[in-house]
């Protein structure tokens with residue numbers, strides 16, 4: 001379990017995620033947490049397109065609420081060619 005969560009964080013880090021998907025705050029390896037775009041409680045999976053980086057604070061506060069991603073971070077992900085799940089579902 002811990003290993004899988006670390007490899008998800010590693011994936012996000014390796015993709016170049018350095019900002020929180022929700023608030024845009026800059027992230028370090030220590031502060032990066034793995035966010036599920038579609039929460040697991042709503043059927044979201046651990047597939048890569050459902051993963052985004054978020055700061056610990058947002059990750060905890062968001063829970064499974066439908067927050068709107070930070071526009072600059074979204075734009076970065078789009079340019080990076082990262083498909084993110086759940087964005088069109090809102």
Ligand SMILES: [Zn+2]
Pocket residue numbers: 020021022023024025054055056057058059
């Ligand atoms: Zn944040």
